């Protein structure tokens with residue numbers, strides 16, 4: 083990795099913050115600093131945008147043929163495979179996830195680079211011919227890179243979220259400035275190193291490590307930025323959208339979720355069905371300590387099944403082994419920060435004050451770090467804050483329904499709309515309910531998988547636009563209609579302008 087503190091990359095040069103400011107990166111397992119990065123500011127951001135602007139307006143990358151852009155993305159995928167263990171371990175330490183999760187993240191990042199390489203290489207570079215209704219007109223719609231992209235990412239999946247933006251941005255021929263979360267910037271710095279090693283022209287990739295309210299805000303408002311793609315919380319996302327509107331730039335927002343996991347009793351009519359639904363409900367809620375935008379944090383279960391299901395779920399939740407993600411047998415790491423821990427504690431306290439019944443967890447284990455025990459809150463209802471708002475911690479709420487209509491109404495009763503699942507053995511019901519859920523991703527008898535080929539994003543306040551898939555690629559391009567008249571002649575709209583003689 084680049085020298086500590088020189089984590090800002092501008093126009094081909096690694097450097098420290100112009101102000102000299104630095105930030106300690108905290109290991110959430112024991113709450114001690116283990117790395118130092120540059121704390122960039124507005125001046126660093128302006129330099130980075132200027133470098134990306136020059137690289138877009140005059141540099142090689144936007145003029146590089148699609149096949150060569152695809153080849154570079156594939157070289158990045160190979161480098162990610164080469165460095166899988168190193169990067170997976172760094173992500174594990176930085177974000178407090180298990181080593182296995184860190185490895186899976188690197189694999190998913192590799193797959194994103196491969197997917198966008200295939201997508202750009204396989205499309206017809208000549209554009210889409212449009213029938214103008216005349217042999218004298220040649221009309222074609224082509225797609226061009228949007229320009230300088232500002233990419234702002236969160237701390238829960240730092241590398242994965244970066245790749246969902248960087249890979250399509252580069253595939254389309256854009257240049258970019260990325261600002262990773264100030265809490266977990268380390269693997270994004272490594273990814274920029276790999277892009278350079280793979281041969282990306284200098285200036286096409288720039289990174290400014292630093293806070294959201296200075297670096298992030300400046301990127302969102304900067305007049306030389308053409309698009310801002312943001313993944314993070316609703317509050318910061320709203321500010322980004324406001325800035326982007328003031329400067330009329332394209333904006334893509336991937337925000338939070340309050341995701342329902344709807345379980346019908348028929349899904350649990352066999353011992354295997356019951357075991358699978360319980361196991362997946364645990365996974366939905368507690369993987370990465372619930373710090374997942376699509377976490378299945380609302381269990382919505384058919385009333386007669388509730389007691390048996392919640393009892394078994396709670397028993398298993400108590401067995402989840404917490405610890406350092408690289409230690410053998412550890413299944414869950416800590417929360418990412420003291421702030422996230424305090425937030426989780428506050429939500430659980432408010433739920434108990436509002437009448438929820440604690441079935442598992444509910445507090446911190448003994449010892450250092452930002453750990454919180456997987457928590458199951460029964461007897462919850464829509465009026466509770468913990469049911470309406472995104473906790474982003476290992477907290478599962480339980481609500482019940484008696485009819486299919488009630489299940490759908492509960493699942494849709496959220497201002498978000500990122501993802502949700504339905505568990506049933508009835509194929510017709512599965513398709514009916516999936517069709518009625520107002521969420522960007524709906525799983526039937528599963529939870530959490532995504533595909534790079536399929537669009538990811540949210541209804542409602544879960545965001546604007548999509549990542550992944552052809553729709554995610556489209557965010558990074560402008561459509562241009564080229565209309566050619568093969569037999570030009572006067573229009574004669576203005577009779578008085580007719581030529582004399």
Ligand code: NAD
Pocket residue numbers: 234235236237238239243261262263264292293294295297298299300302313314315316317318319321322336337338339374375376472474500539540544545
């Ligand atoms: P956050 O909003 O606090 O921060 C996200 C990023 O925005 C960080 O880089 C931060 O520095 C920056 N930022 C903060 N204020 C800003 C401002 N005023 N202007 C510009 N940038 C600013 O979010 P977080 O706590 O890092 O991440 C958790 C959130 O991200 C959750 O709400 C989660 O649901 C969401 N998320 C969504 C998805 C998705 O695909 N929809 C994926 C992962 C995370």
